[in-house]
Amino acid sequence: MRFVAKYEQMSTLQDTTNEVLTLAATHFKVPREQLTQDDDFFKKLGINSLQALDLLTRIEQHFHIELPDYELQGVSDFRTLAERIQSRL
Amino acid sequence: MKTFQGKTLSWNWTDGTIELVLDRAPCNEIGSATLPELEKLAEALPELQRESHALIISSARKEGFCAGADLRELYRESQPLAAAERAARLREFLERIHQVMNTIDSAPLTTIAAIQGIAFGGGFELALACDLIVADKTARFCFPELRLGLIPGFGGIPRLKRDLGNALVRDLLLTGRSINASKAQAVGLVSQVVAEGDALRIARSTAAQLKKFDPETAKAAKNFIKPIPFDELRREIDIFCELFERPTVEAGLRKFTESTDPLPYLP
Numbered sequence: 001m002r003f004v005a006k007y008e009q010m011s012t013l014q015d016t017t018n019e020v021l022t023l024a025a026t027h028f029k030v031p032r033e034q035l036t037q038d039d040d041f042f043k044k045l046g047i048n049s050l051q052a053l054d055l056l057t058r059i060e061q062h063f064h065i066e067l068p069d070y071e072l073q074g075v076s077d078f079r080t081l082a083e084r085i086q087s088r089l
Numbered sequence: 090m091k092t093f094q095g096k097t098l099s100w101n102w103t104d105g106t107i108e109l110v111l112d113r114a115p116c117n118e119i120g121s122a123t124l125p126e127l128e129k130l131a132e133a134l135p136e137l138q139r140e141s142h143a144l145i146i147s148s149a150r151k152e153g154f155c156a157g158a159d160l161r162e163l164y165r166e167s168q169p170l171a172a173a174e175r176a177a178r179l180r181e182f183l184e185r186i187h188q189v190m191n192t193i194d195s196a197p198l199t200t201i202a203a204i205q206g207i208a209f210g211g212g213f214e215l216a217l218a219c220d221l222i223v224a225d226k227t228a229r230f231c232f233p234e235l236r237l238g239l240i241p242g243f244g245g246i247p248r249l250k251r252d253l254g255n256a257l258v259r260d261l262l263l264t265g266r267s268i269n270a271s272k273a274q275a276v277g278l279v280s281q282v283v284a285e286g287d288a289l290r291i292a293r294s295t296a297a298q299l300k301k302f303d304p305e306t307a308k309a310a311k312n313f314i315k316p317i318p319f320d321e322l323r324r325e326i327d328i329f330c331e332l333f334e335r336p337t338v339e340a341g342l343r344k345f346t347e348s349t350d351p352l353p354y355l356p
Contacts, residue, residue, distance in 0.1 A: 057228075060271075069231075
C-alpha cells in the first residue's frame, strides 16, 4: 500500500490525464490516438448518462479513489475529469 | 405458480430456489406495469416458500439492476389530476409497493439481490428488502430522490438505517451521491463483490449453500436479526405524500422528464 500511495503522490496531472484517456479508450473501444484531453467525452465516446456512471466506477477502481458523482456535474472534458481525480489522489 | 412470464419480469422455480428476473426497458423502472407483476410474486410467495429456501432477484437488463420508480410515468399521469385525486393515487401506489417490499423483506426464505450496474432509488430499496446483496464490480447504489424534492418512498431509509450507521445513511440521503460496489461492501451493505457479469452465478452458488441448512432454523435466525421497521415505513409514506404536494416536486419531475442534461440521473 505504501508503494501505491507513493506512486499516486508522484502522479502528475498529465499522467492522470493519460491514464484516463487510456482507460476510456480501452473500455469504450475507441482508438487511443483519437482521444485528446480537451475532448468532450460524452460526444467523443458516444456515451449516455448510465455509461458515464460506468466510466466513473472504472475510474474509482483504477485509481483507488472515491469520486462523488456530483463532482462530475458540468465536467465533460478529459482534462477537467483528470483534475477532479488528481485532487483525490 | 412455479413459473411466471410477465411483461416486466418473470420468475422460475428450480430445486428450491425462486429466480425473479426484472426485464423492462430501459432499466426496470417500477411503475404501473411492474407493480402488479411484483404483487403476483408477493401473492405466490406463501405457497412457493413452502418448498423453497432462497429467492434471487436479478436483472436481465445490461443497463443495471433497477433505476427506481418510473418518474416519467409518475409525472405524466399525475399532471392531469386534481390535487386530491393525485394524492390518493400516490398513496395507493406507495401502500401497494410497500406491501410487496414488506413481503419480500419478511419472507421466511433467504432473499438475495444480484446486482449489476445501477441500483438507484426504488431499485436500491428493492435490494435493501433482500437479506443479502451480491454485487458485481459495475454496481452503483444511490438515493437521488432529494433532487426532486422528495425522500425515497419504497422503504429505503428505514431499511438502510436498519442495516447501516446513521452517518452513512445521512451521507447517501442528503448528498444523493452514488457509491460503488467496493465502498458498499466496505460499509457492510454488500456481502460479496464479484467479477463483472458474475453476480447471478455467485447468488446461485450462495443459494445452493443455504439449502444445506434446516429451513426452520434459518427462518428463526432471520426473524431474530431482521426486524421490519413498520412504524418508520408508515411514517415514510406520510412524509413522502406530504412532500409530493409541494410545487418543488412538480418542478423537479418536469426538469427530470424534460432534461437534456447528459447526466439526468445525478443529483
